[in-house]
Amino acid sequence: MHDLHIEGDVKFHGEISWSVSDDSINTKIEVKNIGADTARIEAGPCAFNVIAYSKDNEPVWYNRPPNEYICTDQLLIYRIAPKETKQLTGQMYISGQNWHWDIPDGDWNFKIEGRTKKGESISFDANETNNR
Helix, strand or coil: CCCEEEECCEEEEEEEEEECCCCEEEEEEEEEECCCCCEEEEECCCCCEEEEECCCCCEEEECCCCCCCCCCCCCEEEEECCCCEEECCCCCCCCECCCCCCCCCCCCEEEEEEEECCCCEEEEEEEEEEEC
């Protein structure tokens, strides 16, 4: 997983659509600049993980791709003007249906997690749409 470098005051928001029938998830990450200056985020394409938690807040699944995956060494730069919301495009392995493990049946709370270059954890809930 790549680390994030964040300059400015931002708030993350995630949305996940999960199809139980084919084990696919579609993840969208948005960032709102809540500061007075333009915010800047630097991230690699594998900066985020999707994790499913039980109602007891125990992790039950994460977005581990198949064994033969490659995470490119690419730098993605996102600039967000004050009061603007921007989708973080270019993130790999947060959407798809080809996972190392199947997503277990159940009622899960999905979170999107990352880590800054300073070692700080970033974790935010993802609003979920569940399709059977």
